[in-house]
Amino acid sequence: MTDSESVTVEEHDGAREGATAPSRRAVLGWGGAGLALGAAAAGGAVAAFGGGSDVVPAASAGAAVPFHGEHQAGIASAVQDRLHFAAFDVKTKDREELIKLLKDWTEAARLMTAGHPVGEGGFGGLPEAPPDDTGEALGLKPSRLTLTIGFGPGLFAKDRFGLEDKRPEALVDLEQFPGDNLDPARSGGDLCVQACADDPQVAVHAIRQLARIGFGKTAVRWSQLGFGKTSSTTPDAQTPRNMMGFKDGTRNIAGTDRAALDEHVWAAASDGSAWMAGGSYLVARRIRMHIESWDRTSLQEQEDVFGRDKGEGAPVGKSKERDEPFLKAMKPEAHVRLAHPDSNNGARILRRGYSFTDGTDGLGRLDAGLFFLAYQRDVRKGFIPVQRNLSKNDALNEYIQHVGSAVFAVPPGVRDKDDWWGRTLFA
Template identity: 65%
Template sequence: MSISRRTMFGLGAAGAAAVGAGAIAARSLLEEPTAAHAASTSDPFPFYGEHQAGIVTPAQDRLHFVAFDVTTSRRDELLELLQEWTAAAARLTQGKEAGAFGAVGGPAEGAPDDTGEALGLPASGLTLTIGFGASLFDDRFGLAAKLPAALAPLPKFPGERLIPEISGGDICVQACAHDPQVAVHAIRNLARIGFGRVSVRWSQLGFGRTSSTSRAQVTPRNLMGFKDGTNNMKLEDAALVREQLWASAADGAAWMAGGSYLVTRKIRMTIETWDRTSLREQEDIFGRDKGEGAPVGKAREFDPVDLAAMKPDAHVRLAHPSQHGDAHLLRRGYNFVDGSDGLGRLDAGLFFIAYQRDPRKQFVPVQMSLARTDPLNEYIKHVSSGLFACPPGVRDAGDFWGRELFA
């Protein structure tokens, strides 16, 4: 499928030349994101590749996540938007402005094609990752036959109190970066480009990653003070990543081959109650010590877990892959603090993000077990939920987000 005229113009002369010449200019960015490490927090990650960046990419420090509702009913307008977004994303992730003329290079009588608040800032490791919700596969765009079985609605889990207004969505975009202004700038410009065709349904800012996606990263802590994601799937686990992260054409949706399924959960913590809980009870609940992060009965964080040594309902035990048919998740969540709730309590917690090959076999059984018996539920509540199909990566400048879905 060809790129629209408007998108070609948005790419600028260099982008147009790349498309016309078979995207030769884009080849320098065609690194495999699964193994990409930026040299510093200021440097860019490759945009083009077999898989989307922002999944196994070493998790950055900041997040701006947004879910959009598509407001146009025209298939051609949605296609054009995805092309324009892809062109902008390719520029933004490399530290450039969203459009060819930037914030100040266009005619003074017209609106700039970049909002300008990231002028002078480096790429800061920005990644942009797109996903499609089940609601996009209704009768508006002729996509019903391509709805993946893995996008089946998540079941209602015991105890959850989801807020519909901050759940779901037709399309999501995850912006991760080491500078919050860079992440916010990227989402702001995609929303600006999408005006009249999409509207923001909900969004979430996050800070302080709560999982490591690479063995080169130290394990971070969540707002309860515990190391989080010690046994998270890592990009270096090549066989596990291939088996449990990336979708295959054999799974039933050929357009998703090389993609992954994203589950988001906004989990609010009753911080004040947790802070008055004894250290022993906190450690019993998690099944790890609070200082080192070692599992019960062990001395170091990465010592093998002895499930028999911890309480039957310890969080680590309930979530352990051995309890769910060896189901693994690639987690890359973030802390959030959204002010207070008007009663003097912090509106804070974890914005959970997990990628996997099939949520029905991975997230659902793990979460069902936790929802039923995890003592941590006394201190947390799930208030939003999202499930999205994240397509494979953009191969070159002649490609765009979701092209195979619309082929």
């Protein structure tokens, strides 16, 4: 958890015009037989080009976010209300089959982010075959759905897909930080897909469709549903509160701050991996909150732990949430003080975290917390130094524990209808 906030306000209507009806399927099913998705997406049946923009105003809740652009949508884009995140293990050993899967996923993502069903849709096809689309999102608006893919370290392992020489230096295996209690079943993954939308059914549908298309070639390793975004989307919007009741994400990199994005978020060819230019690196951490202990803690201690007041969210000694914090006025172990760039040699990240509740843990305690998502240009200069600082001294550690962890290289955006996720890596 860090003290930051995302801001994005660029206008785009996201409407797709002149959509053509999909062609009949050439073969049955998505699995071993496959489906000619490209034919289904021909002509007008692709999302509108975004001209390199991946952001829409949060007020356009039913709109479509442009799928094409220099960067993948879902990073600097305005943060949506809901999340379905999934990590996949790649089961196929065939490089060409993996490439075909990524192309099929890209075509499906084009359609779904524009608010269209996959293939021939959820009905009207051959009665002897399962529908191409499971149908639960039929009739729903695009809901600003974004799909963002990432490649885990395992994809670059020797003797898998011939990618060992293309693993970026910035894609490092995360160390075991003090206090970590990581569950292997909730960590790692060869691929990840982050689905964000304003309608939870739209986000869940998207992951479900990709998992279905990948059947036999990939398998879901773990997944996480999220609600209650923990980063603000516009400068004048009210900052969301986390499950501890505090405003969270006040000082994130703004989605409109191009200079900061270039410096701290977007990878460049000069970083050493030309195929990652325009991409980023994602750290995903499932952070369990000890809700019951926190709820019995005095208000004064809660505010001391964060270094902000609970009502306004103002830093210690200040009156407004967005006032520049005076770090020395806070206790040395205050979360805001330790997470601030001034305490981490200027390290900054762009975060898109979500709250979660997953029932109880069998002992009557609420399984709840923060699903932390942080994008940066280099994990070694972003998340790692900040987490090292927090894991040793943060007063918040008494009330939280990191229980899941993963890191991914997020490739650049899909430029046009002939491009696909991961082309720069496999070309």
